[in-house]
Amino acid sequence: MEKIKSILTNIQLKNNIKILYACETGSRAWGFPSPDSDFDVRFIYMHKRDWYLSLSKVKDTIEHMDGDLDITGWDLKKCLTLLKKSNVPLIERFQSPIEYYAQPGFREEFKELITAYYSPTAVFFHHHSLAKKFWEDIKDADQVKLKNWFYLVRSLLSCNWIIEDKSVLPMHFEGLLKYTEEGMKAELRELVELKATVGEKYLHPRDERLNKWIVDLFDKVGTGKNVLGVNNTDMKLLNDFFLKKLYE
Numbered sequence: 575m576e577k578i579k580s581i582l583t584n585i586q587l588k589n590n591i592k593i594l595y596a597c598e599t600g601s602r603a604w605g606f607p608s609p610d611s612d613f614d615v616r617f618i619y620m621h622k623r624d625w626y627l628s629l630s631k632v633k634d635t636i637e638h639m640d641g642d643l644d645i646t647g648w649d650l651k652k653c654l655t656l657l658k659k660s661n662v663p664l665i666e667r668f669q670s671p672i673e674y675y676a677q678p679g680f681r682e683e684f685k686e687l688i689t690a691y692y693s694p695t696a697v698f699f700h701h702h703s704l705a706k707k708f709w710e711d712i713k714d715a716d717q718v719k720l721k722n723w724f725y726l727v728r729s730l731l732s733c734n735w736i737i738e739d740k741s742v743l744p745m746h747f748e749g750l751l752k753y754t755e756e757g758m759k760a761e762l763r764e765l766v767e768l769k770a771t772v773g774e775k776y777l778h779p780r781d782e783r784l785n786k787w788i789v790d791l792f793d794k795v796g797t798g799k800n801v802l803g804v805n806n807t808d809m810k811l812l813n814d815f816f817l818k819k820l821y822e
Contacts, residue, residue: 578615578674581645585638591619594650594680594819598672599663605671605747606724606766608774612642615674616667620650623820650819654812660693662700669745683815690811694740694802698733702795705729709788717777720769727762730791737798758787 578596586593600614601607619636634649648656648664656664668685708726712718724747731750732743738753747766751759761784769776 575674578613578643578645581638581640581643582615582617582675585617585636585645585647586619589619589636591621591636591647592677593617593619593647593675594677595667595684596674596676597667597670598674599667599670600644601721601724603670603672603745604724604728606728606769608721608769608772608776610642610773612644615643615645616663617645617647617675618650618653618667619647620819626651626820651816654687654816657687657691658807658809658812660691660696662697665692665697665742666745669743671746687811687815688742692742694736697743698736698795698802701729701732701736705733705792709792713785716780718780719774720765720772720776720778721774723778724765724769727788730788730795733795734791736802737795740802 582593582596585591594617596615596617597603598614599616601611602613625632634652636647638645653664665688668681668688673681705726708722708729712722712726728747728750731747731754734753735743735750744750744752747762751762754762765778768778
């Protein structure tokens with residue numbers, strides 16, 4: 575963690591920016607890492623006020639790779655524009671259980687904006703499309719990468735959460751198990767424990783019982799997807815927040 579913080583400090587100085595928030599994403603934050611999982615660090619930053627007055631198109635992302643560290647930053651303006659669309663990767667960063675840095679009060683303020691602009695429909699269809707993609711890739715296989723299987727199940731459980739709850743999703747896999755039957759929870763937790771002991775390329779044998787559970791869950795979430803809420807379309811809160819940060 576200290577190495578990550580040091581790199582973030584160097585990125586901040588090199589690019590003349592202010593980092594507002596940084597956290598872990600990916601399997602380590604989702605709660606099912608392998609021993610050789612990368613660190614997927616994501617941060618939000620902003621430039622000095624005059625940078626935003628440029629008439630030319632400016633880059634609004636920063637990337638840094640260092641061994642098993644995958645570090646990416648998004649500019650605050652980009653983030654607020656994405657939030658209006660209820661962007662899932664952005665939203666889940668503020669649910670991360672692993673925080674590397676946060677300006678005082680920033681995470682809490684941004685989470686209030688997330689609540690105001692959260693679209694259960696947008697988040698549902700993001701995860702539903704991912705779940706379908708992974709399922710098509712693995713449903714007929716005799717062996718599957720456990721990593722890909724968890725990506726599928728995590729997205730499918732996210733869809734189920736939205737059908738049941740409609741609130742902002744928990745990021746951690748354990749939280750998504752809230753609406754899963756107890757017996758299946760135990761099996762899924764055993765697979766999480768297994769994944770913690772094997773590499774990213776580990777192939778897991780086909781399990782017909784788990785496949786049936788997946789098919790049944792697809793059927794369940796498919797029947798409830800047409801009664802979900804949509805998000806706020808007014809830009810005022812986002813504009814006000816952006817101007818506030820610029821003039822702080």
